[in-house]
Amino acid sequence: MRLTLQMLISHGRVARKMGMGPQSRINMLRNILTGLVRHERIETTQARADEVRFYAEKLVDYAKKGDTDEKAMKMASFWLTEKDLVPKLFKVLAPRFESHPNGYTRMARIPCTQNLDRAKMAVLEYKGNPFPPIYPTKKQNELTLINQLLKGYREERAQLFAAKS
Amino acid sequence: MAACAKGLDKLIFSLRSLRTLQLRNERGLSTSVCRPSPREDNDPPKFTPPPKPVVIDKTQTVASMRKFLSPEFIPPRQRTDPFKFSMERKDMVRRRKVLNIPEFYAGSILAVTMADPNASGKMNRFVGICIQRGGKGLGATFVLRNIIDNQGVEICYEMYSPRIQSVEVLKLEKRLDDNLMYLRDALPEYSTVDPDMKPESCSTSGEVPVNKIKVRMLPKPWSKHWERPRFGIQGIRFDLCMTPRQMEFVQKWAQPWQEYDMLKEYDTSRLEEQIFSEVQREMSK
Numbered sequence: 527m528r529l530t531l532q533m534l535i536s537h538g539r540v541a542r543k544m545g546m547g548p549q550s551r552i553n554m555l556r557n558i559l560t561g562l563v564r565h566e567r568i569e570t571t572q573a574r575a576d577e578v579r580f581y582a583e584k585l586v587d588y589a590k591k592g593d594t595d596e597k598a599m600k601m602a603s604f605w606l607t608e609k610d611l612v613p614k615l616f617k618v619l620a621p622r623f624e625s626h627p628n629g630y631t632r633m634a635r636i637p638c639t640q641n642l643d644r645a646k647m648a649v650l651e652y653k654g655n656p657f658p659p660i661y662p663t664k665k666q667n668e669l670t671l672i673n674q675l676l677k678g679y680r681e682e683r684a685q686l687f688a689a690k691s
Numbered sequence: 692m693a694a695c696a697k698g699l700d701k702l703i704f705s706l707r708s709l710r711t712l713q714l715r716n717e718r719g720l721s722t723s724v725c726r727p728s729p730r731e732d733n734d735p736p737k738f739t740p741p742p743k744p745v746v747i748d749k750t751q752t753v754a755s756m757r758k759f760l761s762p763e764f765i766p767p768r769q770r771t772d773p774f775k776f777s778m779e780r781k782d783m784v785r786r787r788k789v790l791n792i793p794e795f796y797a798g799s800i801l802a803v804t805m806a807d808p809n810a811s812g813k814m815n816r817f818v819g820i821c822i823q824r825g826g827k828g829l830g831a832t833f834v835l836r837n838i839i840d841n842q843g844v845e846i847c848y849e850m851y852s853p854r855i856q857s858v859e860v861l862k863l864e865k866r867l868d869d870n871l872m873y874l875r876d877a878l879p880e881y882s883t884v885d886p887d888m889k890p891e892s893c894s895t896s897g898e899v900p901v902n903k904i905k906v907r908m909l910p911k912p913w914s915k916h917w918e919r920p921r922f923g924i925q926g927i928r929f930d931l932c933m934t935p936r937q938m939e940f941v942q943k944w945a946q947p948w949q950e951y952d953m954l955k956e957y958d959t960s961r962l963e964e965q966i967f968s969e970v971q972r973e974m975s976k
Contacts, residue, residue, distance in 0.1 A: 538769065538770065540954060541954055548946065548948070549946070549948060552948045580953070580954065581953055584953040585953075588953075600951070601951060601953075604948075604951045605951065
């Protein structure tokens with residue numbers, strides 16, 4: 527009995543199959559990446575966002591190498607189909623992520639879908655974008671009773687500490 | 692069963708007594724040999740050759756020596772624990788301390804002597820051109836090819852196999868490709884190596900000479916479509932065996948996006964430096 531589990535297990539393959547073959551996959555990822563660099567926040571399916579995330583971060587790594595690096599320029603001109611985004615990549619995105627060693631993107635999965643095919647969507651963005659945050663932080667209201675009591679308690683403690691020292 | 696056990700006990704006891712007797716005798720003999728016995732005065736004293744001089748080559752500094760890390764030390768991109776690779780590296784260094792595996796590339800001519808129980812003299816020597824270096828870690832292999840009596844012979848040797856007695860580099864050189872499997876479909880003159888070739892002197896500093904030879908092929912069909920871009924072969928004279936129209940047709944299989952695919956990149960520079968320094972340290976101990 528020949529067990530064909532070998533063909534069902536992917537055995538360390540990291541690239542998902544997308545589109546109509548490897549060329550179609552790369553072209554699709556290129557388009558999504560170009561859109562991401564242009565708009566800095568895009569909404570796609572979860573699988574595509576996951577794939578593009580890796581390429582987006584590697585592209586920023588290449589952009590950090592600088593304008594003058596030949597390999598970086600070749601990569602940028604290949605991956606960005608709209609050529610007016612190449613200077614944006616090198617002059618806006620690369621300096622923004624100077625201090626970050628890695629982790630330039632954020633992916634958030636979106637619950638409800640208005641699509642007909644009920645595809646699971648996700649939002650992919652570069653950190654430091656001008657839009658309001660995906661996970662909005664709830665601001666604590668200082669005027670509630672408990673917060674006022676806590677504020678008073680903290681102030682008393684600070685006063686006692688200052689009096690002691 | 693109990694009777695056999697009893698008999699065994701007596702046998703073991705007798706063996707032990709014999710062994711102790713032998714040891715005592717040996718000890719007795721050895722002590723007698725150390726002292727100058729009257730037997731030695733009749734024969735002249737045994738000739739002990741003078742100690743061999745130790746040659747320290749100070750003309751070549753450590754800095755000028757070529758830095759070479761054998762490719763099987765570099766671990767592949769996997770999900771296994773790096774501890775496994777470090778354990779393998781320790782074993783590889785241990786073996787290398789016993790057997791000197793020199794630096795060589797695909798395209799160099801090697802002579803390997805291997806222990807063989809069926810050969811006369813228990814060793815067999817094979818000289819050939821290295822066409823492929825495969826495998827990582829202790830299972831690293833290299834394939835030597837030669838043509839003997841008009842018959843092409845390829846032998847795949849495991850570098851860390853205990854059967855291998857010596858590996859000599861007769862000619863150190865590189866070729867335009869890493870994988871010379873296309874020599875199977877090339878004219879036999881490119882794969883023949885003289886079995887009695889003398890080793891050529893190779894410099895331990897400076898660049899390894901690259902042989903930019905372009906090989907002429909036998910008429911098609913070949914064992915593999917060597918003209919296709921996925922093999923990326925530079926060392927074949929395609930202009931003699933294929934028309935320009937065929938060359939254009941073959942570009943259909945080209946995948947130009949692969950060189951821009953960042954997922955396929957595996958940057959080993961830092962890893963190489965780390966492993967190189969580690970291996971140097973272990974070898975010098």
